[in-house]
Every structure is written in structure tokens, then in C-alpha cells.
Amino acid sequence: MVQATSSRSSSPRIVVFGAGSVGCYVGGRLISGGANVVMIGRARIGQTLKKHPLVVTDYQSFEFQTQLTPEQFTEDPAQVAEADLVLVTVKSAATTEAALTLARHLKPGTPVISLQNGISNAEELRQHLPNARVCAGMIPFNVVQKSPGHFHHGTEGHLMAERDDSLDAFLPLFELCGLPLELRDDMKSVMWSKLLLNLNNPINALSNVPLLEELSDRSYRRCLAAAQRETLSLMGHAGIDTIKLTAIPMRLVPVVMSLPDWLFKRLASRMLAIDPIARSSMWEDLEAGRPTEVDWINGEVVRLAETLNKSAPVNRRLTELVHECEKTRRRWPGDELLAELRAALRKANS
Numbered sequence: 001m002v003q004a005t006s007s008r009s010s011s012p013r014i015v016v017f018g019a020g021s022v023g024c025y026v027g028g029r030l031i032s033g034g035a036n037v038v039m040i041g042r043a044r045i046g047q048t049l050k051k052h053p054l055v056v057t058d059y060q061s062f063e064f065q066t067q068l069t070p071e072q073f074t075e076d077p078a079q080v081a082e083a084d085l086v087l088v089t090v091k092s093a094a095t096t097e098a099a100l101t102l103a104r105h106l107k108p109g110t111p112v113i114s115l116q117n118g119i120s121n122a123e124e125l126r127q128h129l130p131n132a133r134v135c136a137g138m139i140p141f142n143v144v145q146k147s148p149g150h151f152h153h154g155t156e157g158h159l160m161a162e163r164d165d166s167l168d169a170f171l172p173l174f175e176l177c178g179l180p181l182e183l184r185d186d187m188k189s190v191m192w193s194k195l196l197l198n199l200n201n202p203i204n205a206l207s208n209v210p211l212l213e214e215l216s217d218r219s220y221r222r223c224l225a226a227a228q229r230e231t232l233s234l235m236g237h238a239g240i241d242t243i244k245l246t247a248i249p250m251r252l253v254p255v256v257m258s259l260p261d262w263l264f265k266r267l268a269s270r271m272l273a274i275d276p277i278a279r280s281s282m283w284e285d286l287e288a289g290r291p292t293e294v295d296w297i298n299g300e301v302v303r304l305a306e307t308l309n310k311s312a313p314v315n316r317r318l319t320e321l322v323h324e325c326e327k328t329r330r331r332w333p334g335d336e337l338l339a340e341l342r343a344a345l346r347k348a349n350s
């Protein structure tokens with residue numbers, strides 16, 4: 001088990017705004033390397049972290065445990081005023097409110113990284129924070145709360161963010177803490193490539209089974225392939241490139257997803273290297289009765305189609321089904337979901 005390097009209050013202060021799964025993992029990982037971290041969150045997680053230590057683990061056997069002090073976890077958003085770097089880790093539906101809060105307290109020029117899924121969160125923050133240096137960020141891996149206060153990073157990948165001079169000074173610290181952060185000039189491609197993977201979130205949520213079980217079922221994989229093919233085609237029309245985020249180039253992912261189970265298991269073994277209990281963040285939202293991010297994921301594809309005067313029937317139907325599920329809790333077996341999406345596609349093409 002890793003011991004925390006003693007935290008130096010003179011070192012730059014990193015504030016994690018929205019301490020949930022991603023925020024607690026990233027915050028804990030930074031604390032493990034001695035970073036000066038303040039996590040701002042809500043009472044729900046605050047109660048958990050009073051009763052239980054914060055434990056962060058990863059799939060490569062990293063393990064760190066600490067009891068957060070009242071300075072390290074707070075519900076007081078004003079604490080963001082002392083930040084030298086802010087990592088925004090709220091869900092997309094909470095971005096506007098977070099931005100309005102940050103705008104009241106942030107020092108001018110503070111770098112802010114949106115570590116959120118979707119395409120538009122950084123832009124939303126930027127609109128409300130004209131004096132901050134807002135950068136889009138991307139977190140490719142899954143974080144699951146295995147037990148109260150224990151956050152586990154279950155799949156491979158490293159953080160990426162939009163290149164900005166203000167971030168350079170933080171790179172060695174992130175590296176030291178086992179959270180390498182790569183700065184990129186092609187963040188639009190990075191975000192859309194991550195979105196292609198997140199198209200599985202609604203399918204996983206509607207399946208009501210863990211990611212491993214869902215991705216082992218060809219019908220669900222064909223649903224994902226249909227949503228990805230539709231998105232890749234629109235991205236092609238819009239001139240948006242993909243980057244490689246998995247062992248398989250992004251344009252081939254739908255082909256691999258459609259393979260029979262026996263062949264998929266052989267060719268995509270790294271994609272199936274997922275913690276057996278891991279689920280998508282959208283499933284967690286449905287379970288907790290919170291609004292989901294579907295409008296920021298599949299909804300982005302529908303909006304892209306509209307700007308191109310085209311349609312996105314598969315992603316539109318998935319968006320509708322998740323909104324229905326938010327109310328009815330109806331869950332979908334793989335063959336029924338596939339039939340539903342194929343019907344939507346046929347209707348749009350007729």
C-alpha cells in the first residue's frame with residue numbers, strides 16, 4: 001500500500017470540483033503523491049468520507065488509503081478561491097450550476113480542466129468563466145465505487161487535456177502521482193473519439209447488467225455498433241477525425257463489435273479486460289434516480305446530424321429510450337433493443 005508523501009501547503013493547490021467517482025479517484029490519486037488537494041463535494045459523499053477512509057485502487061494493483069481532513073474535503077465552494085488549478089468532475093447536467101459557482105470565487109487566470117464526458121462541457125464552463133483558462137479534458141477509464149469510500153480505476157488509459165501553457169507546470173506532479181496527463185492539440189478528435197466509446201453508456205444502462213456481461217452479448221454489441229457507425233458517418237461529413245483510444249482503431253471498432261461472440265472474445269480480449277462489477281456512469285445515474293447525461297452523449301450526435309441536415313435515428317431512439325427509462329425503469333434484453341433500433345433505422349430510411 002502506498003503511503004502519502006507529506007503534503008506541502010506551499011505546493012500549488014489543486015481543487016477537485018464535484019467529488020464523486022471520478023473526482024474522488026483523481027483527488028485521492030493526487031493526494032497519494034503528496035499534492036495539495038481540496039475536494040469540493042456534496043453532503044452525501046461528505047458523510048461517506050467522514051465514516052470511511054478514502055481508498056483508491058487501480059487494475060495494476062495500486063492501493064492508497066487516507067482519512068481526509070476537513071481541509072481536504074469540504075462542502076464550501078468558496079474554498080475554490082485559493083485554487084491554482086481546478087478539475088471539474090460534476091456530471092454534465094450540473095455544469096452550468098458549477099460554472100456559476102466557480103465564477104463567484106475563482107481568481108482570474110486560473111486554469112480549469114473539464115474532466116467530463118460529452119462534447120460541450122468545456123465550452124459551457126468557458127462561457128461563464130471568461131477570465132479563467134478553461135481546457136477540455138478527457139478521462140478514458142472507468143471508475144467504480146466498490147464499497148463506501150473505495151474508488152477503483154478498472155480499465156486502461158490516461159488523462160488528456162487541451163494544450164495550454166498554464167498546465168505545463170502541473171505535468172510532473174500528475175506523472176508522479178500515477179495520473180499522467182497528456183496535452184493535445186486535437187482535442188475535438190479526442191472528445192469525439194471518447195464519445196464513440198460512451199455510446200455504450202445508454203446501452204449498458206438499458207441492459208441493467210455489468211459492462212463485461214453486456215459486451216459479451218452480441219446483440220448489445222450490435223446496438224453499439226449501429227450507434228457508432230451512424231456517428232462515424234456524421235463525423236466524416238463534419239470533417240472530425242478519430243484518434244486511437246483502444247487497441248483497435250476507432251473506425252474498426254463497430255466491425256469488431258459486430259463479430260460473433262467466439263471471434264470477438266479472441267480479437268478484443270483487451271476490451272474485455274474490465275472489472276466484472278464495473279458499469280457505466282449512466283447506469284449509476286439511472287439507479288440513483290438522477291438525470292442522465294444522454295443528452296450530452298447521444299444527444300450530441302443528434303445535434304451534429306441536424307447541423308448537417310441529416311438524421312441520426314439510432315442515437316435519437318437511444319436518447320428517447322433512456323429518457324423513458326428515467327421515468328419507467330424499463331430495462332431492455334439485447335435482442336429486443338436491437339430490434340427496436342433496427343426498426344428506428346428502417347423507419348428513417350423508408
Ligand SMILES: NC(=O)C1=CN([C@@H]2O[C@H](COP(=O)(O)OP(=O)(O)OC[C@H]3O[C@@H](n4cnc5c(N)ncnc54)[C@H](OP(=O)(O)O)[C@@H]3O)[C@@H](O)[C@H]2O)C=CC1
Pocket residue numbers: 017018019020021022023040041042043044045077089090091092094097098101115116117118139140141142143144280281293
Ligand atoms: N464514472 C466513470 O467511470 C467515468 C465518468 N466520466 C465522466 O466524468 C464526469 C463525472 O462523473 P462521475 O464522477 O461518475 O459522477 P458522480 O455523479 O459520481 O460525481 C459527480 C459529483 O459531483 C457532485 N456535484 C454536483 N454538483 C456539484 C456542485 N455544484 N458542487 C459540489 N459538488 C457537486 C455530485 O453530487 P450529488 O450527486 O450528490 O449532487 C456528485 O457527487 C461525468 O461527465 C462522467 O460522464 C468519465 C469517465 C469515466
Ligand SMILES: CC(C)(CO)C(=O)C(=O)O
Pocket residue numbers: 117140141142143197198200201279280281282
Ligand atoms: C469509462 C466509460 C467509457 C465506462 O463506460 C465511461 O466513460 C463512463 O462510464 O461514463
